[in-house]
Amino acid sequence: MSLNAKNKAIIIEKDIELLKLILSNIEIKYADRIIILSEENDVLLFFNNFIREDNIKKLVVIRHIRASNVSEENKNYYDNITIQLSNIIKERLMSLTSNYYFAPIWARNIIYNMHSNCSSNYSIESFKNYLNKETPLLLVSAGASIDNYIEKIKELSESHFVLAVSHSLNTLLNNNIKPNAVVSTDGGFYSLTHILSLFKEDDILLFTTHTSYPVNSIKNERKFFFSHNESLEKILYNTKDNIYFPMEGSVIMPALRIAEFLNPKYILLAGCDFCHVDDKSHSKYSNAIALDFITSNKINTFETKKYKRLNDYNKIKCFDDCLRNTSSSLLSYKNHFESLVADLSKNIDFFTLTKESAKIENVNIYNMQKSSNKQLKDFKYIKEKQNKELLKINWNH
Numbered sequence: 001m002s003l004n005a006k007n008k009a010i011i012i013e014k015d016i017e018l019l020k021l022i023l024s025n026i027e028i029k030y031a032d033r034i035i036i037l038s039e040e041n042d043v044l045l046f047f048n049n050f051i052r053e054d055n056i057k058k059l060v061v062i063r064h065i066r067a068s069n070v071s072e073e074n075k076n077y078y079d080n081i082t083i084q085l086s087n088i089i090k091e092r093l094m095s096l097t098s099n100y101y102f103a104p105i106w107a108r109n110i111i112y113n114m115h116s117n118c119s120s121n122y123s124i125e126s127f128k129n130y131l132n133k134e135t136p137l138l139l140v141s142a143g144a145s146i147d148n149y150i151e152k153i154k155e156l157s158e159s160h161f162v163l164a165v166s167h168s169l170n171t172l173l174n175n176n177i178k179p180n181a182v183v184s185t186d187g188g189f190y191s192l193t194h195i196l197s198l199f200k201e202d203d204i205l206l207f208t209t210h211t212s213y214p215v216n217s218i219k220n221e222r223k224f225f226f227s228h229n230e231s232l233e234k235i236l237y238n239t240k241d242n243i244y245f246p247m248e249g250s251v252i253m254p255a256l257r258i259a260e261f262l263n264p265k266y267i268l269l270a271g272c273d274f275c276h277v278d279d280k281s282h283s284k285y286s287n288a289i290a291l292d293f294i295t296s297n298k299i300n301t302f303e304t305k306k307y308k309r310l311n312d313y314n315k316i317k318c319f320d321d322c323l324r325n326t327s328s329s330l331l332s333y334k335n336h337f338e339s340l341v342a343d344l345s346k347n348i349d350f351f352t353l354t355k356e357s358a359k360i361e362n363v364n365i366y367n368m369q370k371s372s373n374k375q376l377k378d379f380k381y382i383k384e385k386q387n388k389e390l391l392k393i394n395w396n397h
Helices: 016-023 040-049 053-058 065-069 072-092 107-117 144-148 150-156 168-174 193-199 231-235 252-261 287-292 328-344
Strands: 009-012 034-037 061-063 093-095 137-140 161-165 181-183 205-208 223-225 267-270 314-317 323-326 350-352 363-365
Touching: 034 040, 040 072, 137 150, 137 168, 137 252, 144 150, 144 168, 161 168, 161 252, 168 193, 181 252, 252 267, 252 328, 314 328, 323 328
Parallel strands: 009 034, 061 093, 137 161, 137 267, 161 181, 181 205, 205 223, 267 350, 350 363
Antiparallel strands: 314 323
16 A cells, blocks of 8 residues: 555465465565564564554554455454454554445455456457547436436437446436446445346446456356456456556546547536535435445444544535535545546546536536437457466465
């Protein structure tokens, strides 16, 4: 994460073989500054005897909650260590899956997903320049504002290539709107409901990564893979030959890059809110709405309300000139999204349908216009380029 010449990283991992696999497939600049602890006694001995009292306040321990849910044995191991560390470090104990809006997927899950998805697949390169500046693209995210625009989205879907972002698929399908494709890479951090819905459809395309979830139930002709070019994906991908769309904190970032990659006439945003509309951050039709009610253990922390998104009352100006609440995490994503739009807008125009969304530089409010029905051409299936040598890993160990 932020490892440098002035600090150290301590990795506590019960499964040493798993740790070996991870570390052997990533480049670490300051590897000599990593301390690895496995045995519970060694962990406690280290923190009790080798950390000076005046350095305790400088420590931040980041837990991977999901790793403790693999088995009862793992749960006991991590629970015992967590209790001991919380007594030593107090308020500095944090969690990847509570204090970060989008959690990194823990390594064991990544390996399982890659194992399931590493068969010969089609690359998202199949869609390079697909719209050829002829058809506009409607990028629908799951922000709460889209609930006020269902009928307009339905009308626009007749003339626009509709690209759904993750859980907005639920909103669209629940309102009898079929997108042309969905971008989904969050690995089930919220839930898998939208992917399960996709399994039941016959003609919606999926743009995803091997690390997200097993999608064997979807025909190869409907799924197209890309890489974030990070983590264990490097086991599969040759970094010189493939196309990469970085995660950059939220699935909305690669979705926007993919939208531009299709080379549409223009990109129309809907539900890219980065704020709370009527105290909601997600559409009521999407299963992600559950996170707007402070009940999930994913957002319980040692610092309680500080990290609860709806209690984080930053203000942000929206396209309708109203000030709305937003969280520090959403504000961070908004700023990154805005910088990405600024870069991409050199080659394409951006508009927004949802006026309740946070105002983004280089994005204008869309004026409804009559457009001709979309006529989508066929695309050429392009196979992925994978590193076959690294794929010879024995996945059963």
